[in-house]
Amino acid sequence: MVKVGIVGSTGYAGEELVRLLLNHKEVDIKWLYSQSYVGEEYSRVFGSYFKIVDDTCVGGDIEELSREVDLIFTATPQGYCSGIVNEELLKQVKIVDLSADFRIKDIDVYKEWYKLEHKSPEFIKEAVYGLCEINRDDIREARIVANPGCYTTASILALYPLVKEKIIDLKSIVIDAKSGTSGAGRGTSLANMFCEVNENIKAYGITNHRHTPEIEEQLTYGANEKIIINFTPHLIPMNRGILATSYVNLKGKFSYDDIKKIYVDFYKDDYFVRILDEGIYPETKWVKGSNYVDINFKIDERTNRLVVISAIDNLVKGAAGQAIQNMNLMYGFDEAEGLKLAPVFP
Numbered sequence: 381m382v383k384v385g386i387v388g389s390t391g392y393a394g395e396e397l398v399r400l401l402l403n404h405k406e407v408d409i410k411w412l413y414s415q416s417y418v419g420e421e422y423s424r425v426f427g428s429y430f431k432i433v434d435d436t437c438v439g440g441d442i443e444e445l446s447r448e449v450d451l452i453f454t455a456t457p458q459g460y461c462s463g464i465v466n467e468e469l470l471k472q473v474k475i476v477d478l479s480a481d482f483r484i485k486d487i488d489v490y491k492e493w494y495k496l497e498h499k500s501p502e503f504i505k506e507a508v509y510g511l512c513e514i515n516r517d518d519i520r521e522a523r524i525v526a527n528p529g530c531y532t533t534a535s536i537l538a539l540y541p542l543v544k545e546k547i548i549d550l551k552s553i554v555i556d557a558k559s560g561t562s563g564a565g566r567g568t569s570l571a572n573m574f575c576e577v578n579e580n581i582k583a584y585g586i587t588n589h590r591h592t593p594e595i596e597e598q599l600t601y602g603a604n605e606k607i608i609i610n611f612t613p614h615l616i617p618m619n620r621g622i623l624a625t626s627y628v629n630l631k632g633k634f635s636y637d638d639i640k641k642i643y644v645d646f647y648k649d650d651y652f653v654r655i656l657d658e659g660i661y662p663e664t665k666w667v668k669g670s671n672y673v674d675i676n677f678k679i680d681e682r683t684n685r686l687v688v689i690s691a692i693d694n695l696v697k698g699a700a701g702q703a704i705q706n707m708n709l710m711y712g713f714d715e716a717e718g719l720k721l722a723p724v725f726p
């Protein structure tokens with residue numbers, strides 16, 4: 381059994397970790413860490429766990445708590461994980477960080493987009509970007525895994541095979557993505573209150589959303605050539621789900637089957653990637669509550685552009701599910717252990 385602790389267990393991503401890990405055959409949750417609810421029963425914070433989880437939220441010194449576990453998930457705000465990582469801690473535990481602290485390799489890019497000083501830059505190089513479908517081998521060996529962002533997961537998985545095969549103009553990538561409100565976390569903010577979100581759709585972070593450099597960096601590795609993109613996120617009145625629609629210019633003439641083959645070959649060993657049948661396009665409701673990413677595309681013959689649609693559940697493949705998939709790789713478990721859940725419908 382792998383003993384785990386969850387920091388940020390009272391947030392949306394932390395709670396989703398608890399829900400999924402309860403179902404994992406190889407995991408024992410040792411503690412649920414919180415700053416705001418120390419001493420309170422977890423099932424009081426989330427009534428859904430009444431008679432299921434009898435733990436009380438713990439606080440205190442992470443280094444001390446780390447002695448009780450093998451792995452820590454940090455489902456915490458930006459800047460937290462980089463503040464606790466040190467060599468002593470890493471001798472004790474592995475870390476899967478759900479924040480962006482270790483996702484971006486260039487520290488100046490991190491500072492520019494996050495407006496934060498990085499607290500442990502010496503560990504950025506060794507941290508592995510935890511997109512399992514792309515970095516599986518490195519994740520197996522990692523001590524620190526930087527779990528990808530939610531929009532970035534949906535966007536990178538949709539575009540990676542295309543940039544790798546160089547069948548598109550790398551300067552032409554436009555991603556238009558929509559997210560449910562749980563993507564913004566459980567902390568209150570005016571922008572996320574019911575009346576602000578309900579019956580409304582809005583674009584935000586236009587030209588400057590912090591997932592832009594993360595997508596660019598990973599696609600650049602895939603293409604082995606510098607990529608810059610346009611990325612526009614939208615907030616929609618839904619609890620969960622991300623739908624990303626990407627537009628790219630094709631370099632030459634391709635048939636549906638040519639492109640389908642590129643996707644199918646690239647993802648042939650990937651349990652959670654579903655390339656849908658021709659004419660069927662991803663919908664958030666078909667992946668809700670699951671770790672699947674659904675992808676499909678259509679060629680616009682008039683403009684010779686390819687339109688690629690991808691859908692994930694932001695809290696599962698976009699956060700907690702992917703974090704568990706990473707942990708499974710780090711411990712040599714079946715990659716899908718604890719995650720073989722069918723989507724919830726409706």
Ligand SMILES: NC(=O)C1=CN([C@@H]2O[C@H](COP(=O)(O)OP(=O)(O)OC[C@H]3O[C@@H](n4cnc5c(N)ncnc54)[C@H](OP(=O)(O)O)[C@@H]3O)[C@@H](O)[C@H]2O)C=CC1
Binds near residue numbers: 417456528
């Ligand atoms: N929501 C999503 O869809 C996704 C989220 N992420 C990332 O996952 C992380 C968690 O996100 P999410 O669950 O949405 O956020 P929430 O705001 O819902 O939860 C954040 C958690 O962190 C704890 N926390 C807050 N401040 C601190 C601190 N200074 N030190 C330690 N713990 C703190 C909070 O609870 P308490 O006060 O009880 O400690 C809370 O449990 C973030 O980095 C986010 O960017 C990544 C992908 C998708």
Ligand SMILES: CC(=O)N[C@@H](CCC(=O)OP(=O)(O)O)C(=O)O
Binds near residue numbers: 561563565615
């Ligand atoms: C709807 C919404 O607000 N979504 C969040 C992204 C959540 C996520 O993936 O965050 P990290 O990269 O910070 O981990 C946002 O746009 O900031």
